Amino acid sequence: MTEAPLLLRADDSGVVTLTLNRPQARNGLSLGLLQALRDALAQIDADPAARVVIIAGAGPAFCAGHDLKELRAKNYDPAYVDALFALCADVMQAIIHLSKPVIARVHGVATAAGAQLVASADLAFAAEDARFATPGVNIGLFCSTPMVALSRNVGKKQAMEMLLSGDLIDAPTALRFGLINAVVPAAELEAQALAFARKIASKSPLTLAIGKKAFYAQAELPLAEAYAYTREVMAQNLKAQDAREGIGAFLDKRVPVWTGT
Template sequence: MALVLFEEKNALGWLTLNQPESRNALSLEMIGAIQAHLNHIKTRSDLKVIIIRGNGPVFCAGHNLKEFSIATPDVGHIRRIFLQCSEMMLSLQQMPQPVIAQVHGIATAAGCQLVAACDLAVAENGARFATPGVRIGLFCTTPMVPLVRVIGRRRAMEMLLSGRMISAAEAEAYGLVNRVVPPERLAEETETWACELSQFSGFTLGFGKRAFYAQVDLAETDAYRHAAESMVVNSLDGDAREGISAFLEKRSPVWAQGRDR
């Protein structure tokens, strides 16, 4: 059985974690499977938005702790797990497509990291989130990297030091997820949002996403400098020229997929 499933419809793609018996734990093999799919998806200009979800009762319960529990740990193997997981999480930001996490059940430890590493997130109202490593003596240091950047220092530190589960409502208030919906509407609401995004220029979505992450940790003056130059470059692209013309002519734009760039 495939560890990760990939489906596509129109301009949308779905990556589904498919190890429900292990609560979709991020084993080294699972991480590799996700990375392989991301490497392929990023080359697909026809796919505009990606949704990550999980099969079974939970979204993702974090790393597979069985890979750390052997009597004599293999340091090289453990290092590979964390380095490859970090690379995979960074790949989510480096993808040209916006990536939406569709969260149900729980998202804990590296599963919570996966939510934070995605560009956007939708959760069902019964979902819960935690970075509980402190409770087993393994502090969630890699999950804290995207977490602190998404929800801020105080709230991230509280989650990391306490390990407690937070509700979907708290996660929304923290900024960890964008929207909370009833469980029976989770898939539909996520797809609807993805469809709304997919109507825009694929080039512009990817360009804007790169610009966002490039400036987000810069000092304000440097961020403005980067953003201004990005606007210059973006304004010269064919889709921007088409969009401006369409606006002035009061018609719908035709993006590059439907015309020559």
């Protein structure tokens, strides 16, 4: 029998849903799954028809982090470990650098590198039953790489609470921490995430790409440099046909027609 693909892709009017497809392993991020995710993100970045990405998980969980069984089966081989963590870092950065917005659609658990995946996404919607944790401290392997994304998305005290305790937090707590954008009933999760993705997909793709890149770039700059950088970004953005079309449509009280230029 042919093995099921590690990652599923579904396209719907500019919205691409990528589903982690290792339900029997709670979508643990094996080397193969990370490679599939990296390749899919590269394809989406080059696809003008793709406007927004949703990352979801098959089965009972969103993502339980790295595949510990695979780690042990590889006998913690240093070459494998180095390749695994390097690839994981590449995937998380690819999400940030992707020219399309990325939404995490979370149900069940999102732990360790799974929580890292949520934190790396631009937006995150979670079902009421979702739970989040960076539990590495409980097994003697501190969640150092998940810490990078986590500490850039929640407050320092909240990040340290998760990292030092390893405890699961519920969806309302994740919302309060700033890790996710909304908590919705499980039955409505897919529909609400898709509706929001379609709303974003209706915007100018060029403007979305400019804005996402600028958001992450300015966040790493001192205040004065951030204003200098974004001032130049806005000036360049104003030269785009979509910006002039959008302003004209607003003033003329009509629906804009985006060209992506």
